[in-house]
Amino acid sequence: MLLTEWSLSSGREIADIIIRNARLPLCITDPNLPDNPIIFANPAFCELTGYPLDEVTGRNCRFLQGPDTTPESVAAVRELLSGQTVGTVEILNYRKDGSAFLNALQTGSVLGADGKAEYIFGSQLGISAKRAAERRALVLADRELQNRLGNIVNVMSVVIRMTAQEECNSSELGKTLTGRLEALGKAHIDSIVQPARGRPGLHALAEQLLTVYAPLGSRQVSLSGADFTLPEHLVSPLTLVLHELAANAVKHGGVSCAGGKVRLSWSAEGADLLLTWQETGGPAVTVPKRRHGSAIIRKLMAASGGRLEFDWQPSGLVATAAFTA
Structure with missing residues (x-):
């Protein structure tokens, strides 16, 4: 059965509410814009990283990397994105105050009808304490x-x-x-x-x-x-x-x-x-x-x-x- 315009719109509104209010940190980037910038981040993402929303949007996620972020973890993220697959990588990231946290980053591409990536999502989970x-x-x-x-x-x-x-x-x-x-x-x-x-x-x-x-x-x-x-x-x-x-x-x-x-x-x-x-x-x-x-x-x-x-x-x-x- 085809979705009506009303049900599709309602579904998007519900999804938007869920994403914004979820306690799981989440950001979305646009790989079709220069340097694949963040176009959305929910409040949980800002809380985890310490950055306000206006300092997050428009930037590539690499600003979360720091001196002890390993090249291997960065390469693993790139491999997931180039292969357009979904996976999880443990990567050391840094908050705005300079403190480090181990991030269980799950990332993957959202593909369009033509098979190309329209968006890339990333969900972050701080696992330093664990x-x-x-x-x-x-x-x-x-x-x-x-x-x-x-x-x-x-x-x-x-x-x-x-x-x-x-x-x-x-x-x-x-x-x-x-x-x-x-x-x-x-x-x-x-x-x-x-x-x-x-x-x-x-x-x-x-x-x-x-x-x-x-x-x-x-x-x-x-x-x-x-x-x-x-x-x-x-x-x-x-x-x-x-x-x-x-x-x-x-x-x-x-x-x-x-x-x-x-x-x-x-x-x-x-x-x-x-x-x-x-x-x-x-x-x-x-x-x-x-x-x-x-x-x-x-x-x-x-x-x-x-x-x-x-x-x-x-x-x-x-x-x-x-x-x-």
Whole structure:
């Protein structure tokens, strides 16, 4: 259906009202006039740039460029215009007062019936604050990563040194070190390479570790307690505690036979995280003479302000741990 003259006129009036009152800065240039001058700019454009309308119209948009405007961004704008396509370019522009702002400039040509550009529009969006926030977030993320990697290295150094002191057999030393460092590294690396998950939760970390150790998987593991988001400083000691308990349970304890099980429960009391590890259904319990693994994790626990106790009950080992969150 053809538009009537009345409807076309009304449409233009509505479009004019919308453009003038839009909060998105907008200007229109005429490429058929010398130097492609601005022929229209809305109040939002003047507010963003600091120039009144009479100082904008009749000028080419290059007056918004300044000393740090990159040639690459200018060339990208020219390429859009010469190709008569619509696109967005991030370009550094300057206000009348000399202050710079990063401009997400969307520009393109309005073509006539003959395929030639009759007008060129440009919509500006100041994104300096957004980019600054992104840069601050990156700096904070880098610092957190550096701190976390430093903590991992420190803990691994302690583990290597103490394991080497307490294991005389080179074969056992290699196996013990490999298991401890793999468990520790996996827990930390997962939280580093998958930051969208945020800090690890206790349930997810325990499930990840224990179901891998248990020969029959989740059938031999019971977890209970409200999920608890782990502070960064607790990831290492908690991972090592669970690794040592699980490794011992596989070799000598509750999950070394098909009928055995491990139950891990936890609760938060004030600033403390309390864990209880209980093994059942395993072979007859004997108090071990060598406690190298438990000595290491006790020292690491003490360094982080926690404590770990073992109760070798006839029905199975019960271990209790307290961490200061």
